[in-house]
Amino acid sequence: MALRNYILVCGGTGCESAGADSIYKNLISECELQGVADEVQIIKTGCFGFCEQGPIVKILPEDSFYVQVKPEDAKELVSEHIVKGREVARLLYNKNESKKHAKVEDIEFYQKQFRIVLRNCGFINPENIDEYVAREGYAALEKVLFEMTPDDVINELKVAGLRGRGGAGFPSWMKWNFTKQVEDDVKYVVCNADEGDPGAYMDRSTLEGDPHSILEAMTIAGYTCGASKGYIYIRAEYPLAIKRLEIAMGQAREYGLLGEDILGSGFGFDIEIRLGAGAFVCGEETALLASIEGERGMPRPRPPFPAVKGLWGRPTVINNVETWANIPVILLKGGEWFSKIGTDDSKGTKVFALTGKIRNSGLVEVPMGTTLREIIFDIGGGIANGREFKAVQTGGPSGGVITKEHLDTPIDYGSLTGLGSMMGSGGMIVMDEDDCIVDVTKFYLGFSVDESCGKCSPCRIGGRSLYNLLDKITKGDGEMEDIDKMKEIGAAMKKASLCGLGQTAPNPILSTLHYFEKEYLAHIKDKRCPAGKCKELISYNILADKCIGCTACARKCPVDAIIGERRQLHRIDPDLCIKCGVCLETCKFGAVFVR
Amino acid sequence: MAKMTLEALRALREEKKSALNKRDVEGKTAQIVVGMGTCGIAAGAKGALDGFLAAIDEYKLDNVAVTQTGCMGLCYVEPTVEVIVEGMPNVIYGKVDAEVAKKIVKDHVMHKQMVSEHVFDRPAADIFNGGGK
Ligand SMILES: Cc1cc2nc3c(=O)[nH]c(=O)nc-3n(C[C@H](O)[C@H](O)[C@H](O)COP(=O)(O)O)c2cc1C
Numbered sequence: 001m002a003l004r005n006y007i008l009v010c011g012g013t014g015c016e017s018a019g020a021d022s023i024y025k026n027l028i029s030e031c032e033l034q035g036v037a038d039e040v041q042i043i044k045t046g047c048f049g050f051c052e053q054g055p056i057v058k059i060l061p062e063d064s065f066y067v068q069v070k071p072e073d074a075k076e077l078v079s080e081h082i083v084k085g086r087e088v089a090r091l092l093y094n095k096n097e098s099k100k101h102a103k104v105e106d107i108e109f110y111q112k113q114f115r116i117v118l119r120n121c122g123f124i125n126p127e128n129i130d131e132y133v134a135r136e137g138y139a140a141l142e143k144v145l146f147e148m149t150p151d152d153v154i155n156e157l158k159v160a161g162l163r164g165r166g167g168a169g170f171p172s173w174m175k176w177n178f179t180k181q182v183e184d185d186v187k188y189v190v191c192n193a194d195e196g197d198p199g200a201y202m203d204r205s206t207l208e209g210d211p212h213s214i215l216e217a218m219t220i221a222g223y224t225c226g227a228s229k230g231y232i233y234i235r236a237e238y239p240l241a242i243k244r245l246e247i248a249m250g251q252a253r254e255y256g257l258l259g260e261d262i263l264g265s266g267f268g269f270d271i272e273i274r275l276g277a278g279a280f281v282c283g284e285e286t287a288l289l290a291s292i293e294g295e296r297g298m299p300r301p302r303p304p305f306p307a308v309k310g311l312w313g314r315p316t317v318i319n320n321v322e323t324w325a326n327i328p329v330i331l332l333k334g335g336e337w338f339s340k341i342g343t344d345d346s347k348g349t350k351v352f353a354l355t356g357k358i359r360n361s362g363l364v365e366v367p368m369g370t371t372l373r374e375i376i377f378d379i380g381g382g383i384a385n386g387r388e389f390k391a392v393q394t395g396g397p398s399g400g401v402i403t404k405e406h407l408d409t410p411i412d413y414g415s416l417t418g419l420g421s422m423m424g425s426g427g428m429i430v431m432d433e434d435d436c437i438v439d440v441t442k443f444y445l446g447f448s449v450d451e452s453c454g455k456c457s458p459c460r461i462g463g464r465s466l467y468n469l470l471d472k473i474t475k476g477d478g479e480m481e482d483i484d485k486m487k488e489i490g491a492a493m494k495k496a497s498l499c500g501l502g503q504t505a506p507n508p509i510l511s512t513l514h515y516f517e518k519e520y521l522a523h524i525k526d527k528r529c530p531a532g533k534c535k536e537l538i539s540y541n542i543l544a545d546k547c548i549g550c551t552a553c554a555r556k557c558p559v560d561a562i563i564g565e566r567r568q569l570h571r572i573d574p575d576l577c578i579k580c581g582v583c584l585e586t587c588k589f590g591a592v593f594v595r
Numbered sequence: 596m597a598k599m600t601l602e603a604l605r606a607l608r609e610e611k612k613s614a615l616n617k618r619d620v621e622g623k624t625a626q627i628v629v630g631m632g633t634c635g636i637a638a639g640a641k642g643a644l645d646g647f648l649a650a651i652d653e654y655k656l657d658n659v660a661v662t663q664t665g666c667m668g669l670c671y672v673e674p675t676v677e678v679i680v681e682g683m684p685n686v687i688y689g690k691v692d693a694e695v696a697k698k699i700v701k702d703h704v705m706h707k708q709m710v711s712e713h714v715f716d717r718p719a720a721d722i723f724n725g726g727g728k
Contacts, residue, residue, distance in 0.1 A: 002682055006709055045714040046672055046689050058716070060684040113719035122630055122667030122675075123721075124615075133604070134611035135723055142601060201634070208632045209665020240633050256598030263601045329722070355670075363668035365719065379718075 004039040005082055006060040012047025012359075014381065015054035019071055020044075023055055026074035034078050049360055051381045053093065065110040066091040101367035101410075103340040112374050114341065115365045116349050117202075117325040121209030126244050129251040132212040138257055140328035144220050145265040148331075150180055153224040157327075159335030161347035166192055166283075166320030167398065167424050167500070169346070169413040175317060178307035179225040182315040187227035189218050190292070190311065190318040193234035193241070194276055194283035197396030198447060200427035202351040203321035205363055207234070207241035210325065211248035215258065215271060217327035221317050222269040230271040231311070233288050235278045245273060280397075280451035284499045285318050287453065298455045299499035320425070322351055342368030346412035350423065356393075356430035359384045366411075373407040376430060387432035391515070395424030397444045397451075398504030400511025401437070420511040422504075436533035437516040438523055441508045442470040448505035459502025462493040466509060474534040478524035483513065532594040535579045539595050540572050546591035553583035553592060623660040625704050628677040632666030638673035639692060646693030647676075650700035659704060668718050675715070678703055689715040 009015075009024045024044060031037045048056050053067040057077065064087050066077070073091060080086050093110045102114045115121075124131035132138070144153055157173035164170045179187060191214055195203040207214065218230045234242055249271060252258040260268040274292050276282045282297040289311050291297035310316025326348060330338045339347050346368040352375065355361050359381035366375060372392060376382065383389050391401040400421035402409070409415050416423050431440065445467045454460045466489055469482050490506030497503045513520060522528045529537040542553075542562075547569050554562040554570060561577040564570030570591075572583070584592045599607070629635070629644050644661065651659050667675045672689025678699060679685045686709060688699060695713055702708045 003707060006684060008709075008714055011712060041708055043709045043714055044711045045716075046712065048716050063684075111716075111719050114722075115719040116722060118668065118719075119722055121632075121665045122677075123664060125628075125662050126665050127663070130607065130611045131615055133608050134615040136608075138604060139608065142604065146601065205632055205634070205666040205668075238633075240636070254598075255604070257604075259598075261598075263599065263604060265601075333722075360669075360671045362670040362718075363666060365668075 003041050004036075005041075005062075007040060007042045007077075007082075008045045008058040008060065009042065010046075010048045010054060010056040010058075011044035012051060012054070012381065014047070014051030014359075015056055018055045020055040022071035023057065023069055023074055026071050027057075027078065030074045030078040031082070034083055036078065036082050040082055047360055047381055049379045049381045050093075051359070052377050057091075062087070065093045067093045101342065101369040112370060112378050113365055114349055114367050116329050116338075116341075117206060117322050117351050118209070118363065118365045119329065120213065121205060121363075124210070126209050126211055127247050129212060129248065129255060132210070136332055137212055137328075138216055140331040141216050141219055141257070142263065144223055144331060145263060145267060150224040150226070153220065153331065154180065156331055156335040160330045160338040161335075161342075162323065162326055162330060162338065163346060163413060164320055165322035165326075165350070165425070167395075167422070169423060172319060172323055175307050175319070176221060176225055178305070179227075179315040179317045182308055184226075184315050186229075186312075186314045187225055188311045188314055188316040189221045189225070189227045189230040190289070190306075190316055191218055191230070191232040191234075191324055192283060192285065192288060192318055192320050193232055193238070194280075194288060195235065195238075195321070195425065196278070196280035196283045196451070197398075197425050197427045198444075199353060199355050199429050200396065200425050201353050202363060202426045204238050204241050206321050206325050206351070207238070208244055211241075211244045212252065213328055214245075214321060214324045215248055215252055217324040218271060219258065219262070219269045220327055220331065221319075223267050225315070225317050227315075227317070228269050230269065231274050231292055232271060233274050233276055233282075233292055236275040237278050242273060242275070249273075279453070280447075281453045281499070281501055284501060287499070288318070289316065296453075298453045299501075301498060322426070343410060343412045345414040350411070350426060352426045352428045354380050354428050354430070356428075357384055357387065357432040357435070358382070358430040368412045369410040371408050371410055372402060375411075375428070376407070380430070383430065383432050385432075387434065390431045390433050390435060391437070393421075393429040393431065393440065393444075393508075394427070395422035395504075395507070396427045397448045398422060398500065398507055399424045400507050401431075401515055403515050420507070420514055422507070434531055434533070436474075436529055436531035437512050437519045438470065438474055438529075439531075439533045441512045442467070442474055444508040445470055445505065448501060452501060452505075456496075456498040456502060458493045458496040459498070459505065462489050462497075463502065463505050465489055466493075466506060470509070473520065473523050474529075475536045476523070476527045476534075478520075480524060482524065483517075483520060487513065538579060539574055540577055540579060540581070540583060541593055541595055542570050542572060543591045543593060544569055546589050548589060548591075550589075552588070553586050556582050556586045558582065623658050624681045625656075625659045626679040627659060627661045627699075627704075628664050628679070629661065630665065630667050630673065630675040630677075631663040634666055634670055635674045640674035642693050643674045643676060643691040643696050646691075646696030647700060649693070650697040653697075654700060654705065656700070656704070659700070669715055672715055680704055680707065683707055685717075687715045687717055688713045 057066040287297045287299040549567040
């Protein structure tokens with residue numbers, strides 16, 4: 001029995017509470033009334049994102065996306081769409097809304113996402129080169145080898161306006177051009193797959209899902225800049241990505257897409273994998289190159305930049321995984337096409353790893369210029385558990401927070417820097433009212449202190465001092481002058497540190513001091529943690545009018561700090577309490593609270 | 596396969612393109628693609644994969660291919676799979692364990708009925724095919 005249509009009703013919590021269930025039932029009864037029940041299946045689905053626009057109904061195979069549907073719309077949806085085959089225009093999501101940042105006319109889409117980097121992820125079998133080839137794979141390499149000069153390639157990247165996705169956003173064409181212009185018979189191409197930011201996994205997913213795109217792009221760079229050898233520096237903690245890269249390299253060699261005389265062009269190029277031990281600083285380009293050379297992974301002063309004097313002193317193009325993944329598409333579809341996506345400042349798309357207190361965590365790719373609100377609320381479905389949005393952390397340990405007032409800022413390199421954060425590699429951690437800003441900041445500082453290589457003293461000593469001050473504040477020993485001290489040390493580290501790690505490590509503090517000074521003051525002056533996170537500053541208490549004396553909390557307390565007879569008011573002994581929070585979780589009557 | 600010439604690569608692309616568009620793997624009419632990135636595997640994609648294979652065995656189906664792919668980006672509902680059956684829209688299922696896998700084989704592949712509660716949305720249109728799918 002072949003069905004004509006499938007009606008998908010979003011069954012996410014947001015849509016359910018807005019009446020999705022009545023819509024579902026009405027659609028079933030309408031289909032029966034109008035005699036099409038045998039031709040249609042009505043299905044409840046998981047959350048579509050777009051919760052703010054819910055309830056959502058999608059009809060297949062037409063792919064019609066209806067928003068803000070009401071139960072009484074069921075009749076019209078069935079009589080118009082199903083029976084007469086006409087879309088109900090008044091309920092359709094405005095597709096132009098999504099095209100706002102991607103002026104690419106030939107694609108009709110209602111999603112906010114636009115996939116260039118992740119074009120093949122979750123689509124092809126990454127262990128089968130034929131599937132990559134079928135999706136225009138190695139077509140850009142063909143075009144470059146047989147139809148383009150190195151200058152043409154660089155010009156195309158210039159027109160495209162691609163900027164490095166590893167964090168700093170340096171124009172890729174300039175880097176390539178520097179290396180191309182240096183006269184040297186040995187040059188190198190390097191892929192930075194060290195990905196060390198907490199919460200980031202964009203590069204890992206790209207390598208696991210589409211390894212050939214990186215190989216193809218590096219080969220193109222080899223041809224353009226005059227290099228015949230490439231290295232992929234990847235952390236050993238990514239075994240699946242490494243395995244898929246190895247399989248891909250084997251297949252590419254077999255097909256003659258790596259190795260000597262590629263496709264009979266006379267150009268030869270090959271790639272080797274180098275495993276890193278997972279030190280964050282080895283993601284910094286000069287430390288990374290030292291690590292490939294077999295040295296300890298420590299940065300060195302720049303200039304000279306790797307583009308001129310890199311691996312073993314030779315000119316070296318080094319780019320991030322995501323940067324590489326863009327290259328084949330740019331060369332196939334043209335720099336012009338790419339430059340229509342995004343903002344004046346930043347072209348193309350950005351992949352973000354959306355995590356934290358978000359309903360639909362995941363990997364998203366959006367055109368530059370998309371707002372944080374669109375990412376968090378339309379794609380991510382908003383904050384989980386009905387809590388309030390507090391801030392979003394971008395740029396990891398080098399970045400900062402962005403608050404509610406700035407949710408509508410179109411995201412690009414410039415706008416994020418302007419807000420005191422940065423694009424970084426693409427980790428995006430959403431926080432709600434239960435997250436303590438000082439505590440979160442301490443986490444990032446702790447990370448930078450652990451990962452500092454210790455070579456330069458501003459980073460080694462400054463980072464530790466900043467961490468100690470934060471620690472003091474979260475323990476209730478903070479003093480007003482600590483704030484100025486932190487600002488002063490931070491400013492010195494920014495100026496004097498040798499590499500980006502130390503230069504950006506104070507950012508989380510400076511940014512949160514700017515946006516959440518009140519929360520710091522609550523810790524310092526009132527010795528209070530408003531979010532109830534900092535253990536030394538909170539106490540657990542029992543509300544007299546809610547406690548029924550069921551003894552549940554007392555039985556669960558691991559240190560017997562809860563006193564009270566059955567059916568009598570209970571009390572928590574503050575001297576014994578270790579603030580583990582078990583009583584709060586256990587109480588069914590909402591009688592336990594944190595102060 | 597020996598090293599390829601430009602012509603051979605182009606011919607291969609054309610041949611594989613039509614196969615991939617039809618998702619026609621060796622003449623099978625249905626295909627189940629399991630998301631096997633680190634995230635999917637950590638969430639139990641191997642269990643789902645085994646569930647599909649067991650169900651296909653149990654129902655003695657010989658027209659179904661099971662393959663793997665990378666991360667689809669829907670971390671909150673891993674493991675995810677895409678199910679492609681002739682005459683039906685392609686569907687992404689999330690939170691697929693062995694039991695759901697069996698239901699998908701029985702309802703979706705054999706009876707062309709989608710499995711409620713587990714359908715999710717493909718996150719983005721395809722830049723190569725110029726449209727949603
Ligand atoms: C402490 C530190 C860590 C870094 N980690 C990474 C990383 O994991 N991956 C990456 O691509 N770039 C990382 N970078 C940036 C690189 O130094 C470099 O800018 C990048 O590889 C250039 O590539 P792109 O132009 O394609 O962005 C890091 C920089 C610093 C200072």
